[in-house]
Amino acid sequence: MKFLVVDDSLTMRRIVINTLKTLGYEQVVEGADGKDAMAKLMTEGADFVITDWNMPEMSGLELSRWIRSTPQFADLPILMVTTRGNKDDVIEAMKARVNNYIVKPFTAQGLKDKIEQIMKTMESKTV
Amino acid sequence: MKQEDFNLLLQKVEELKALFVFSQRTVPFLGDVFNFIQEIVPVLQELRFSMDVASNKIPQAALHLNKVTHATETASTEILNILEKVFSTINSLDEKIRHRRQLVENKRKQLEIIENLLDKLITRNPDNLDIRKLNDLWKEHLQRENDILPLEDLSKTLDDIRSDSLNIMMALQVQDITAQQIAAVNRLMQAVDQGLTRLMQHFADVKLSRSEDSFNLPHLDISFDHSAEYENSAERQKIADEIVSKTFVRNKKHKNRIR
Numbered sequence: 111m112k113f114l115v116v117d118d119s120l121t122m123r124r125i126v127i128n129t130l131k132t133l134g135y136e137q138v139v140e141g142a143d144g145k146d147a148m149a150k151l152m153t154e155g156a157d158f159v160i161t162d163w164n165m166p167e168m169s170g171l172e173l174s175r176w177i178r179s180t181p182q183f184a185d186l187p188i189l190m191v192t193t194r195g196n197k198d199d200v201i202e203a204m205k206a207r208v209n210n211y212i213v214k215p216f217t218a219q220g221l222k223d224k225i226e227q228i229m230k231t232m233e234s235k236t237v
Numbered sequence: 238m239k240q241e242d243f244n245l246l247l248q249k250v251e252e253l254k255a256l257f258v259f260s261q262r263t264v265p266f267l268g269d270v271f272n273f274i275q276e277i278v279p280v281l282q283e284l285r286f287s288m289d290v291a292s293n294k295i296p297q298a299a300l301h302l303n304k305v306t307h308a309t310e311t312a313s314t315e316i317l318n319i320l321e322k323v324f325s326t327i328n329s330l331d332e333k334i335r336h337r338r339q340l341v342e343n344k345r346k347q348l349e350i351i352e353n354l355l356d357k358l359i360t361r362n363p364d365n366l367d368i369r370k371l372n373d374l375w376k377e378h379l380q381r382e383n384d385i386l387p388l389e390d391l392s393k394t395l396d397d398i399r400s401d402s403l404n405i406m407m408a409l410q411v412q413d414i415t416a417q418q419i420a421a422v423n424r425l426m427q428a429v430d431q432g433l434t435r436l437m438q439h440f441a442d443v444k445l446s447r448s449e450d451s452f453n454l455p456h457l458d459i460s461f462d463h464s465a466e467y468e469n470s471a472e473r474q475k476i477a478d479e480i481v482s483k484t485f486v487r488n489k490k491h492k493n494r495i496r
Contacts, residue, residue: 125317125409
C-alpha cells in the first residue's frame with residue numbers, strides 16, 4: 111500500500127513517515143501542501159492519503175474536496191491529521207468526506223488505529 | 238427714523254443681547270476646551286513617540302520569534318536524524334536476533350541428541366567413571382549455556398528501546414505546534430503594527446523609521462491554526478471520534494434506506 115503524506119511541516123512529514131515504517135508501511139510519497147499533493151497523485155499515485163489541514167497554497171480540506179470530486183481518486187481513503195480539534199472543524203472535515211480524523215499531538219498507536227479503522231471500513235464496502 | 242427702523246433696531250439689540258448671553262454661557266466651556274487641548278498636546282506627542290518606538294520594536298520581536306522557530310526546526314531535524322539511525326540499528330539487530338534464534342534452535346537439537354547419547358552410554362556403562370565425569374561436565378556446560386541471556390530477553394529489550402524512541406519522535410510534534418503558535422503571535426503583531434502605522438499617519442507627514450519589508454520574513458507566512466495547543470489531546474480526539482462515529486452511522490442508515 112502506498113501512502114501520500116501531506117504536511118507543510120517537514121518535521122511532521124518525517125514523524126508520520128517514520129511511524130508508517132514502524133507499522134510496516136514502506137511505500138510513501140510526500141507532499142508539502144495541497145497543490146504538491148495533487149501533482150504527486152497525478153504523477154505517482156497513492157492508495158491512502160494522510161493530510162494536514164492548515165497548509166499554504168491549498169489546505170488539506172480543499173485537497174480532500176478535490177480528491178472526492180475527481181473520479182479517478184474519489185474513493186481514496188483520506189485521514190485528516192491536524193491541530194484543529196473543535197467540533198465545527200471536525201464537522202466541516204466530515205462534510206468534505208474525509209474518512210477519519212486525528213488530532214495532533216497523536217500517538218503511534220492512535221495513528222495505527224485510525225488507519226486500520228479506515229481499511230476495515232473500505233474492506234467492508236467492497237464485500 | 239421711521240417706526241419700522243426703531244423696531245428693527247430693537248430686534249437687532251435683542252439678538253445682540255441673546256448672543257452675549259450665549260457667549261457668557263459658552264466662554265467657560267471654551268476655556269475648559271482650550272485647557273484640555275493644552276494638556277492633551279504633550280500627551281499626544283508622547284503617544285506618537287511611544288508608537289514610533291513600539292513600531293520599530295515589533296519587527297524585531299517578529300525576527301526573534303522567527304529565530305526561535307528556525308532553531309526548534311533545526312533541533313527537531315537533528316533529533317529525527319539520530320532517531321532514524323536508532324530505528325535502523327534496531328531493525329538490523331532484530332534481523333540478527335532472528336538469524337541467531339534459528340542457529341540456537343539448531344544447536345538445541347544437537348544438544349538434545351548428545352544428551353540422549355550420553356544417557357545411553359551411562360545406562361550401558363554404569364560403572365565407567367570417565368563416562369560419568371563426561372556426563373557431569375556436559376551438564377555443567379548445559380547450565381552455562383542456559384545462563385547466557387536468552388534471545389527473548391534481548392528481543393524484549395530492543396522492543397522497549399524501539400517504543401521509547403518512537404515516543405521521543407512523537408513528542409517532536411511540539412515543534413509543529415509551537416511553530417503555529419508563534420505564527421499566530423506574529424500575525425497578531427503584524428496587525429498591531431499595521432494599526433500603529435495607520436495611526437502614525439494621522440500625525441502629519443510621518444515617515445516610517447524602518448523598512449516596509451521588516452515583516453517580510455521567512456517562517457512568518459506559514460499557515461497556522463490560531464488555537465493550536467500541545468496538550469494531551471485525548472479529550473479533543475474523543476470529540477472528533479464521536480462526530481466521526483455519528484457521521485458513519487448516519488451515512489450507513491442513509492445507504493440502507495436507499496437500498
